[in-house]
Amino acid sequence: MPYAKTEDGARIAYQPVGDGPPLVLLAGQANSHHWWDGLREDFHGARSTVTLDYRGTGDSDEPQTPCSTRQFARDVIAVLDELGADRADVYGTSMGGRVAQWVAVDHPDRVRRLVLGCTSPGGPHAVDSADDVRRSLAQPDPTEARRALLDLMYTPDWLAHHPGPYGTLGDSGMSARARRGHLAASRQHDAWDALPGITAPTLVLHGTDDRLNPAANAPLLADRIPGARLRLIPGARHAYFEEFRAVAAPLVLDFLDG
Template sequence: MSDEPSVPRPVPSAVPAPGGLVGPLWVVTRGAGPPLVLLHGNGEDHHVFDRMVPTLGVGRMLVGIDSRAHGRSPRGEGPLRIATMADDVAVVLGLLGLPAADVLGFSDGGNVALELALRHPGRVRRLVVVGANLFPEGMTAGTLRTARAADAVISALARVVPPLRVAAERVALMVDDPCLDPADLARVAVPTLVVAGERDIIRPAHTRLIVESIPGARGAVVAGAGHMLPRQEPHRLAALVSEFLADPRDA
C-alpha cells in the first residue's frame, strides 16, 4: 500500500464552513497552522467535536471530515469497511495538499485512525485515538450483545426497506469491524495517545492492549466518564489532546 495515494489536482487546503466535497468526502476546515484531522464515530459527523473546537483550534488548522456514508459524505462504491474509510482519508489529505497531519479519532474514527497509521504511515504525524478497539470483542460483552441484536433487526428490515440499507451497513461495522491484529500495531511509528473513559464501552483490558501494542504509546483514562467523551467531557478531552500535541518530545 503506497503512502502517497495517486490524486489528480490538489485543491486549496482551506475549505471553510459549511465545507464541501474533497474527493470522496465532505470536509470543513477552520483556522490556520499545523493540521489536526478530526475523525468521528459511527452514526455521527464532524460536529461531534464542536465543543472541543475552541481549545483544539488554537494555533492549528482543524480538518473535520465526514466518513463515507456519514454526515454529508456520499456512500461511495465498494464495501463499507474501516479500512476503506482510512483509504478515503488518505485521498482527502492528498487532495488538500497535506503530506502529513496530526490525527484525532473517536470511537470508529479512532479505528479509522489506527488503520490510517498502518495503511498510510506517511500521512500521520501524531496520533490520538479515543474509545477505539481493534476488533468487536474489544467492546464490553453487553455492548457487543446489543450491537449484534441491533444488527440482526436492522439488516432484516433493510432487506424489505431499501432506504435502511446504509444505516444497516453502519450498524454492521460495529459487529464486523475493525479487524486489526495487535501485533500489527508494532508498525505504528508515530507518537500516540490512547484515551478511554473510566466507564467506556471498550473493555479496560482492551484499551491497555492497544497502549501496550504501540511502541512508546501513552494511555489516559478520564475518571468517571463513559464512551462519549467529545460530548460529555469535551473540555477534559481537549485538554488531554492539546497537552499531548504540545509536548516538545513529540514535535
C-alpha cells in the same frame, strides 16, 4: 462545501476550520462531522482542524461497495491530498479510532502524532461490550434504544444538566443500507497484527466507565503500539471527549505539543 474525490470516484465532504498545521478529527460509527460540533474549537489557535463526513453520512456520497475502516482511512488520505497536507495529527474516537489506526499503519509518512479515543483493536483480541449492552441498543422501541445509548454515552448528572441536542447519537439522515455498512465496518475491524507497525507517537484515551467500548481495550492498544501513552479519565463514559472535555482536550493538546 468542499469535497475530496477518492480513487473509486466517491465524493467525501470535509470541513476545514482555522489556520495552522492540521488536526484531523474522526467521528464515531454512523456519525457525520457534527460529532465534533462545539468541541473542535478547543484545538484552534496553533492549529487548524479538519473533519469529514464518512461515506453514507452528511454530504458525502452513499457507499457503493461494502464499508470498511480501512476504506474510510483511504478516504481520510484523499481529504489530506485535496488539502495539500503532507502530514497531519490524527485524533479518532470510537469507530474513528479504528479508522485512525489504519491511517497510521498504511500511511506512516502522513501522520505526525496519533490519538486513539474510546476505541479498540478489534478482532478476537478486543473486549466486546456485554450482552445486556447490545440488547439495550437493539430493542425495537426507538425511544428506549435512544435512552439506552444516551446512558452509555453520558453520566446521569451530565444528562440532567444538558438536555441536548446531542451530536453523538448518529446521523438521522443516513440510509438503512449505509447504517448497516457502518456497523459491519466496525464489527469487522481487526488491526491487531498491524498495530506494532505504528511509528507515530500515540496517545490512548478512554473513560473508565465506558461500557459501550469497554475500557479494557485501552491498555490492549497501548501495550500493542510501540511507545504509546495511556490516559484513563475516571468516571467518564463513551463520550468522554464531550462531557469531560475540560480534562480530555488539555491532555490531547499537551500530547500534540509535546
